[in-house]
Amino acid sequence: MPSSTAGFACAMSSALDPVLRVYPVRTLTERILDEIFPPLCVGCRRIGRWICDRCWMQVAWLGQGEPIPAPAGLDGVVAVAGFDGVAREAVHALKFGERHAISGMMGHLMAGAVPPHVIQVVAPVPLHSSRRRDRGYDQAAMLATRVGRSLDVPCRRNLLRRVRKTRQQTTLDGIHRRENVRGAFAPRERLQGEAVLLVDDVLTTGATMAAAAEAAREAGAGRVIACVFAWAR
Numbered sequence: 001m002p003s004s005t006a007g008f009a010c011a012m013s014s015a016l017d018p019v020l021r022v023y024p025v026r027t028l029t030e031r032i033l034d035e036i037f038p039p040l041c042v043g044c045r046r047i048g049r050w051i052c053d054r055c056w057m058q059v060a061w062l063g064q065g066e067p068i069p070a071p072a073g074l075d076g077v078v079a080v081a082g083f084d085g086v087a088r089e090a091v092h093a094l095k096f097g098e099r100h101a102i103s104g105m106m107g108h109l110m111a112g113a114v115p116p117h118v119i120q121v122v123a124p125v126p127l128h129s130s131r132r133r134d135r136g137y138d139q140a141a142m143l144a145t146r147v148g149r150s151l152d153v154p155c156r157r158n159l160l161r162r163v164r165k166t167r168q169q170t171t172l173d174g175i176h177r178r179e180n181v182r183g184a185f186a187p188r189e190r191l192q193g194e195a196v197l198l199v200d201d202v203l204t205t206g207a208t209m210a211a212a213a214e215a216a217r218e219a220g221a222g223r224v225i226a227c228v229f230a231w232a233r
């Protein structure tokens with residue numbers, strides 16, 4: 001494994017994007033895991049990092065304050081990158097490639113995009129239990145755990161539950177997506193007005209996020225802000 005990747009943050013940004021996104025500094029555990037299972041770049045398969053220096057520059061990083069329309073019932077959206085190219089590959093690696101360790105890098109970047117001292121609780125947008133069984137893991141919960149740790153805010157993995165199995169949103173258009181997920185979530189725990197960060201991997205139409213936000217409000221949340229790795233514009 002190239003020594004240049006060992007724990008050094010590498011500052012890159014594209015000419016169009018004034019925001020500096022740096023490759024997250026890895027924890028000791030992550031460094032050890034990377035030695036045992038060296039990551040391959042999701043963009044070009046080069047060994048060493050989840051996104052290599054060259055591919056890092058090609059990510060459509062979103063600027064701070066880039067206006068992302070908040071879905072109904074949300075007080076804001078935080079996203080790291082546009083859902084294209086390398087960022088899309090990163091999401092797919094997490095979701096379908098069983099390369100779970102990439103959640104560390106993604107969660108770090110997501111936490112870095114959240115304004116400080118705003119959030120009191122982090123919670124994932126839950127998968128239905130049967131889908132989690134099929135897949136064996138839950139990518140939103142992994143990201144949420146990571147984001148909570150980075151923000152030093154408790155992660156309530158069981159705040160919400162998916163009460164209804166829904167069709168894969170990717171097969172549906174906007175209106176049908178909203179119908180598909182309406183009432184799909186319910187609170188499982190109670191809050192007392194805390195500001196909640198709802199974590200998922202991708203925001204597309206926002207229908208799923210809006211439905212989850214509604215359940216978070218039922219749980220007693222105050223402000224509800226969405227936090228995703230990629231935004232599909």
Ligand SMILES: [Zn+2]
Nearest residue numbers: 041044052055
């Ligand atoms: Zn690469």
